[in-house]
Amino acid sequence: MIRTGFPMEGPTLGEVGELEVIRAILNAAPSTFNGDDAAVLTPAVPNSRVVVTTDMLVEGRHFTPELTTPFAVGRKAVVQNFADIEAMGARPIAAVLAFSAAPSLPLAVVSELAAGIHSMVQEYSSELVGGDVTSGGRLVISLSAVGSLGGSLPALELGRARAGQKVVAHGRIGYSAAGLALLTSGKEVPAELAELVDAYQTPALTPGRGMIARAAGATAMTDNSDGLVHDVGTIAGRSGVMVDLDGAAIAPDELLTRAGELLGVDPWSWVLAGGEDHTLLGTIEGAAPVGFRTIGTVRKGAGVLIDGSAPPYTDGWESFS
Amino acid sequence: MIRTGFPMEGPTLGEVGELEVIRAILNAAPSTFNGDDAAVLTPAVPNSRVVVTTDMLVEGRHFTPELTTPFAVGRKAVVQNFADIEAMGARPIAAVLAFSAAPSLPLAVVSELAAGIHSMVQEYSSELVGGDVTSGGRLVISLSAVGSLGGSLPALELGRARAGQKVVAHGRIGYSAAGLALLTSGKEVPAELAELVDAYQTPALTPGRGMIARAAGATAMTDNSDGLVHDVGTIAGRSGVMVDLDGAAIAPDELLTRAGELLGVDPWSWVLAGGEDHTLLGTIEGAAPVGFRTIGTVRKGAGVLIDGSAPPYTDGWESFS
Numbered sequence: 001m002i003r004t005g006f007p008m009e010g011p012t013l014g015e016v017g018e019l020e021v022i023r024a025i026l027n028a029a030p031s032t033f034n035g036d037d038a039a040v041l042t043p044a045v046p047n048s049r050v051v052v053t054t055d056m057l058v059e060g061r062h063f064t065p066e067l068t069t070p071f072a073v074g075r076k077a078v079v080q081n082f083a084d085i086e087a088m089g090a091r092p093i094a095a096v097l098a099f100s101a102a103p104s105l106p107l108a109v110v111s112e113l114a115a116g117i118h119s120m121v122q123e124y125s126s127e128l129v130g131g132d133v134t135s136g137g138r139l140v141i142s143l144s145a146v147g148s149l150g151g152s153l154p155a156l157e158l159g160r161a162r163a164g165q166k167v168v169a170h171g172r173i174g175y176s177a178a179g180l181a182l183l184t185s186g187k188e189v190p191a192e193l194a195e196l197v198d199a200y201q202t203p204a205l206t207p208g209r210g211m212i213a214r215a216a217g218a219t220a221m222t223d224n225s226d227g228l229v230h231d232v233g234t235i236a237g238r239s240g241v242m243v244d245l246d247g248a249a250i251a252p253d254e255l256l257t258r259a260g261e262l263l264g265v266d267p268w269s270w271v272l273a274g275g276e277d278h279t280l281l282g283t284i285e286g287a288a289p290v291g292f293r294t295i296g297t298v299r300k301g302a303g304v305l306i307d308g309s310a311p312p313y314t315d316g317w318e319s320f321s
Numbered sequence: 322m323i324r325t326g327f328p329m330e331g332p333t334l335g336e337v338g339e340l341e342v343i344r345a346i347l348n349a350a351p352s353t354f355n356g357d358d359a360a361v362l363t364p365a366v367p368n369s370r371v372v373v374t375t376d377m378l379v380e381g382r383h384f385t386p387e388l389t390t391p392f393a394v395g396r397k398a399v400v401q402n403f404a405d406i407e408a409m410g411a412r413p414i415a416a417v418l419a420f421s422a423a424p425s426l427p428l429a430v431v432s433e434l435a436a437g438i439h440s441m442v443q444e445y446s447s448e449l450v451g452g453d454v455t456s457g458g459r460l461v462i463s464l465s466a467v468g469s470l471g472g473s474l475p476a477l478e479l480g481r482a483r484a485g486q487k488v489v490a491h492g493r494i495g496y497s498a499a500g501l502a503l504l505t506s507g508k509e510v511p512a513e514l515a516e517l518v519d520a521y522q523t524p525a526l527t528p529g530r531g532m533i534a535r536a537a538g539a540t541a542m543t544d545n546s547d548g549l550v551h552d553v554g555t556i557a558g559r560s561g562v563m564v565d566l567d568g569a570a571i572a573p574d575e576l577l578t579r580a581g582e583l584l585g586v587d588p589w590s591w592v593l594a595g596g597e598d599h600t601l602l603g604t605i606e607g608a609a610p611v612g613f614r615t616i617g618t619v620r621k622g623a624g625v626l627i628d629g630s631a632p633p634y635t636d637g638w639e640s641f642s
Contacts, residue, residue, distance in 0.1 A: 013641045021641065037408040037543055038374035038468065040476045050371050052450065052467050053359035056419035058457040087358040098377040098463045103641045129373065135641050136379040142419045142463035146373050147359065155361045222358055320334045320342065320424045320456050 002189055002197050003072075006065035007108035013135075014103025021133050024111045025097070029118035031127040033094070039129035041094050045150030052146050053084040059139040067183045070109045072201035074116025077143040079203045082124055083223035083278040085147035086205065089156040089214025092147045094129040095121055100136025113141070124207045156214055156221035161239035161283040165219065167296035168288040170209045171279025173228055173250060174271035175199035178259045181270070185263050193259050203278040209291050213282050216289035221282035227275040229314045232296075233304045235283065242301030244308060249295040272306075272313040323510055323518050324393075327386035328429035334456075335424025342454050345432045346418070350439035352448040354415070360450035362415055366471030373467050374405040380460040388504045391430045393522035395437025398464040400524045403445055404544035404599040406468035407526065410477040410535025413468045415450040416442055421457025434462070445528045477535055477542035482560035482604040486540065488617035489609040491530045492600025494549055494571060495592035496520035499580045502591070506584050514580050524599040530612050534603050537610035542603035548596040550635045553617075554625045556604065563622030565629060570616040593627075593634040 013021050026034060033039040043050070055077065057063060063073050082092040097117060101110070110133075117128050149155055179200025182189045189197055210221060220235045228250070236243045252260065252267035260267035280292070288294050304311060334342050347355060354360040364371070376398065378384060384394050403413040418438060422431070431454075438449050470476055500521025503510045510518055526544075534542060541556045549571070557564045573581065573588035581588035601613070609615050625632060 016641075018641055036476075036479050037405040038372045038411070038466075040409055040411070040470055041371040041373065043371060047367055050362040050364060050414075050467060050469075051359045052362065052373075052415060052417055052465070054417040054419045054451060054463070054465055055453050056421055056455050056461075056463060058421045058455055058461075061421075061456055084358040088361055090359070090361070093371075094373060096373055096375040096465055098375045098465070100377055100379045100382075100461060130375060132376050134377050134379055135382055136461060137458050140377075140379075140421060140457060140461045140463075142375070142377060142461075142465075144373070144375055144417055144419070144463075144465035145359075146371060146467060148371075149361055155357075158357050320337075320339055 002194055003069050004067055006070055007106050007112065010106050010108045012103060013101055013105050013107060016107055018133060021107065021110060024107055025114040028111050028114035029128040031129050033127060033129040039094065041129065043148045045148055049149040050146060051085050051088050051090040051149050053081055054142065054144040055080045057141040068201045070112035071116035074113040075120040075202040077141055078117055078120035079205050079278050081143050081145035083205055085145050086210030087156060087221045087223045087280060088149065089210050089221065090147035090149040091211050092124045092126050092145055094127055095143055095145045097128055097131040098142040100134045100140045102137060103135055105139065153214055156210065156218055156282060158220055158222060158235050158238040160219040161235050161241050161298050162219065163241050163298050163300045165283040165285050165298040166288065166294045167232065167243055167298060168282050168284055168292040169279060169295045170292045171205060172199060172277055173224055173279060174252065174256055174267065174274045176203055176276040177270035177274025178256050178267065181263055181265060182259060187262065193255065196255060196259055203276065205278055206291060209280055213289045213292065217286055218282045218284040218289065221280060224277045224279050224281055225275050227273040229272050229304050229311050232281055236302065236304055242299045243296055243304045244299055245296035245304065245306045247307040249293065269313045272311050273315045323515055324390050325388055327391055328427050328433065331427050331429045333424060334422055334426050334428055337428055339454060342428065342431060345428055346435040346452065349432050349435035350449040352450050354448060354450040360415065362450065364469045366469055370470040371467060372406050372409050372411040372470050374402055375463065375465040376401045378462040389522045391433035392437035395434040396441040396523040398462055399438055399441035400526050400599050402464050402466035404526055406466050407531030408477060408542045408544045408601060409470060410531050410542065411468035411470040412532050413445045413447050413466055415448055415467045417465050418449055418452040419463040421455045421461045423458060424456055426460065474535055477531065477539055477603065479541055479543060479556050479559040481540040482556050482562050482619050483540065484562055484619050484621045486604040486606050486619040487609060487615045488553065488564055488619060489603050489605055489613040490600060490616045491613045492526060493520060493598055494545055494600060495573065495577055495588065495595045497524055497597040498591035498595025499577055499588065502584055502586060503580060508583065514576065517576060517580055524597065526599055527612060530601055534610045534613065538607055539603045539605040539610065542601060545598045545600050545602055546596050548594040550593045550625050550632050553602055557623065557625055563620045564617055564625045565620055566617035566625065566627045568628040570614065590634045593632050594636045
């Protein structure tokens with residue numbers, strides 16, 4: 001069953017005040033480390049490096065109450081950030097949440113958001129360790145994540161792809177964009193396509209795959225946030241190489257094909273330019289690590305091709321358009 | 322000379338697009354660590370703990386273009402976050418910036434904001450190592466900071482004040498609130514009071530004082546963000562003690578007194594309930610560490626007194642009022 005909508009009733013942030021808002025967050029997302037000026041964390045691995053990233057979600061831009069739930073938004077905010085940590089080959093250890101919201105926002109929205117964040121950080125054996133709440137206009141959620149990079153192997157940087165390597169992927173590609181298209185189509189979503197909607201509301205990323213890939217010899221990695229061609233293109237550009245994607249390996253599966261037929265949309269547009277799946281895209285010399293599949297080859301040259309030809313869809317996400 | 326106002330001219334974020342916005346930030350705040358999915362940092366001290374905090378500034382709530390400059394807002398955002406790191410006795414090592422802004426915002430605002438951030442992180446031998454830019458309504462700036470806590474001494478937690486200790490402070494108290502009152506009074510600010518306005522626009526915090534205090538034996542610490550009575554009261558509450566402030570040690574100085582006379586305001590209100598100075602307030606057994614002065618005593622009991630009496634001003638900052 002597809003759930004959408006934000007709670008509209010109950011006491012508001014303005015009615016209960018800042019202390020109660022913070023208490024609601026701590027109830028939904030308890031942490032041993034929360035509650036001081038800053039959180040003090042002991043890295044899981046001695047002498048590890050610290051990895052840090054941040055992502056902001058704005059109501060009406062990255063999510064709309066009609067298409068999702070606060071719980072899903074919380075989970076998505078964590079996945080977006082932790083995918084960036086995983087894409088360095090590191091392990092997410094903590095997140096901090098800053099948000100601004102109108103005083104008229106029901107407290108239940110914040111509680112559900114925090115519960116969503118908590119449920120996802122827990123899947124990573126991580127915690128929400130601090131935050132800042134403030135009054136503003138529309139809901140703005142800013143999550144930052146800290147990770148730990150153990151050992152002496154280099155991080156999975158964008159510029160480390162080399163000709164001759166394989167391009168590997170972990171997770172679905174195009175599902176999130178297809179799910180969004182279904183939700184905004186005005187049509188009723190058939191039960192068998194609910195998985196696509198779910199992928200839009202809460203992208204799925206198995207914890208630890210970035211760390212595994214680094215241990216297995218991966219060199220470059222990123223996550224599919226702006227679109228497959230765009231994101232693989234970033235690796236290609238930074239590494240000074242060309243990526244040739246294998247059309248058969250990334251071709252729309254049955255679910256994407258059926259959604260495309262229902263909406264009259266070419267499902268390749270979701271695969272190549274959709275983004276927001278936050279699944280991992282990397283390069284490696286040897287075999288694809290467990291959980292990854294091979295979707296292309298790194299060659300000398302520049303740009304991104306599919307079976308040697310220019311991709312039909314390339315547009316990525318652009319913030320200020 | 323007091324500078325206020327945001328640049329109103331030149332190309333906008335919507336006109337130049339996301340890539341140019343990011344380029345402007347990287348030009349103004351260059352970093353070796355910026356530009357990948359996440360930033361990878363090597364802690365300055367082996368086996369150090371990681372300290373993390375976040376703060377959000379919303380246009381019209383935490384700053385207004387008529388009263389400050391983007392450069393000052395950038396510096397203030399860093400001080401707010403780094404003060405929280407210092408208040409644990411740790412050393413700030415990096416910051417990440419997420420912001421949302423209307424496409425109509427001049428790019429010059431962002432460049433100046435980033436330049437302000439850069440100028441302040443540099444004072445801490447730190448860097449702006451990553452970020453996220455997105456389209457939204459009013460300007461929302463979310464900065465998160467990572468610090469490094471070396472050695473085995475405990476962090477300066479709120480709950481570690483003990484009866485018999487001294488209360489010590491580093492930095493001005495009440496200046497920021499006085500500066501804001503001057504700016505919003507509608508009166509022309511005399512040149513000799515410009516220092517107060519400056520303290521509002523960019524709170525001053527000497528880097529390293531938190532680390533020094535921890536090494537010198539400080540136990541609890543926080544920063545003066547919500548108001549002296551409120552923030553010292555948080556230490557008292559968490560530690561299960563009473564704080565008796567020394568009226569003579571915190572009495573409004575000549576500058577605050579003159580501003581109070583000009584505006585017809587009791588300057589004690591700025592000292593006790595002003596906040597936003599982001600200077601350090603701590604407790605310690607022995608002598609005040611260098612840079613700190615003694616402003617009170619920790620006793621058995623509860624709450625905050627001044628020379629044994631209830632303080633006349635206690636209101637702190639409340640987000641959703």
